[in-house]
Each structure stands twice: as C-alpha cells, then as structure tokens.
Amino acid sequence: SQKIEQNSEALNIQEGKTATLTCNYTNYSPAYLQWYRQDPGRGPVFLLLIRENEKEKRKERLKVTFDTTLKQSLFHITASQPADSATYLCALDTGGFKTIFGAGTRLFVKA
Amino acid sequence: EAGVAQSPRYKIIEKRQSVAFWCNPISGHATLYWYQQILGQGPKLLIQFQNNGVVDDSQLPKDRFSAERLKGVDSTLKIQPAKLEDSAVYLCATTGGTGDHNEQFFGPGTRLTVL
Numbered sequence: 001s002q003k004i005e006q007n008s009e010a011l012n013i014q015e016g017k018t019a020t021l022t023c024n025y026t027n028y029s030p031a032y033l034q035w036y037r038q039d040p041g042r043g044p045v046f047l048l049l050i051r052e053n054e055k056e057k058r059k060e061r062l063k064v065t066f067d068t069t070l071k072q073s074l075f076h077i078t079a080s081q082p083a084d085s086a087t088y089l090c091a092l093d094t095g096g097f098k099t100i101f102g103a104g105t106r107l108f109v110k111a
Numbered sequence: 112e113a114g115v116a117q118s119p120r121y122k123i124i125e126k127r128q129s130v131a132f133w134c135n136p137i138s139g140h141a142t143l144y145w146y147q148q149i150l151g152q153g154p155k156l157l158i159q160f161q162n163n164g165v166v167d168d169s170q171l172p173k174d175r176f177s178a179e180r181l182k183g184v185d186s187t188l189k190i191q192p193a194k195l196e197d198s199a200v201y202l203c204a205t206t207g208g209t210g211d212h213n214e215q216f217f218g219p220g221t222r223l224t225v226l
Contacts, residue, residue, distance in 0.1 A: 036215075042220070046215060046216070096167070098159055101153035
C-alpha cells in the first residue's frame with residue numbers, strides 16, 4: 001500500500017537558520033507533491049506544489065525539491081523565524097484530484 | 112474570496128449519540144472533501160464529491176458515517192451512532208478554483224469529542 005513518512009520527531013532550530021523537512025514515500029509514483037502548513041486549531045494551508053518533472057521549486061523563503069528516483073521531497077525554510085513554527089504536511093497526488101497526507105513534522109523556531 | 116466555512120467548531124457528545132457537521136465551500140469549487148484528522152496524524156480522506164456526485168468513499172465507515180452534498184454546494188457529514196474512536200477533527204476542503212493544480216482550501220475544522 002502507499003506509504004508516506006515524515007520526520008516523526010519535532011524539529012527545533014534557531015532563528016535565522018535553515019529548516020529542512022523530509023518526506024519519503026513508497027509504492028507510488030505521484031504526478032505531483034504538495035506541502036501544507038497547519039497551525040494548532042486550524043485547517044492546513046497550501047504552500048507549494050511540485051510536479052514530477054520539476055527538480056526544485058521556490059517561493060520567497062521556501063524551497064521544495066522532488067527526487068522521483070529516491071522517492072523523496074525536501075522542504076526548506078531559509079532564514080527561519082519564530083512565526084514559521086507550525087506543523088508541515090506533505091501530500092501526494094494519487095490521481096483524480098485526490099491526495100494522501102503524511103502525519104506532518106512539527107517545527108519549532110527559537111528566537 | 113470567502114474561505115471554506117464549517118460548523119460547529121466544537122462538539123461534545125456521548126458514545127452512541129448522533130452528530131452532524133456542515134460545510135459551505137468556496138463559491139464555484141466543484142470538488143469537496145471530508146477528512147478525519149486524529150491527534151498527531153495527517154488528514155485521512157473520508158469522502159470526495161465532484162459537484163453532487165461521490166467520487167471516492169472507500170474509507171468512509173458506511174455503517175455509521177454518511178455524507179451528502181446538497182445541489183453540489185453545501186455538504187453535511189453525519190455520524191450515527193458515534194464511537195469513542197471517532198474523536199477527531201473533521202476537516203472540509205474544496206478545490207477547483209484558479210489556484211495551483213489541486214490546491215486544496217481547508218475550513219477550520221470541527222473538533223469532535225466522544226465521551
């Protein structure tokens with residue numbers, strides 16, 4: 001069955017450093033992959049989408065890579081700020097406008 | 112544009128009672144999803160609608176859960192009877208606007224506690 005793995009442990013980093021979150025998947029070849037941010041008590045918010053033929057995508061301080069050979073996506077936040085503290089969810093396309101979500105990684109950025 | 116609206120925000124019931132959640136999607140969004148998110152886990156798809164038709168309900172526990180999408184707009188999700196393990200946040204999401212391909216817009220969720 002399809003499986004998505006994200007760092008189960010929380011990631012603690014210092015303000016100004018780059019945060020790197022990992023998403024690994026098995027048993028599937030998604031056409032695209034998405035990253036969402038979720039704050040406590042709120043629904044997820046879309047951040048970035050990367051397609052299978054794209055190696056890297058950037059949006060402001062965010063960068064996503066997609067390696068279909070390794071079946072892995074990396075999500076980077078450069079110059080991190082305390083306001084970036086949240087849970088980040090990886091989501092894989094499974095066709096038909098449907099996605100499956102990973103469990104998410106909690107990020108804490110300390111001032 | 113207005114976001115996805117959900118109500119109620121919180122609900123506490125006892126096991127074996129019934130409960131209903133309501134979702135109002137972003138105007139014009141054809142695809143609507145209901146997800147269940149248990150604490151510490153990612154959202155799990157329960158049912159997907161395209162307009163008022165069901166696209167996927169393979170993970171919906173049909174012996175106790177039901178959902179409908181009235182006239183392809185608002186949707187309700189019902190649980191009857193509720194079990195302790197149904198305690199979770201129920202998220203509604205929609206897609207089909209002018210955003211990135213399959214970008215899903217989520218509502219704030221309904222937090223259900225079953226005692």
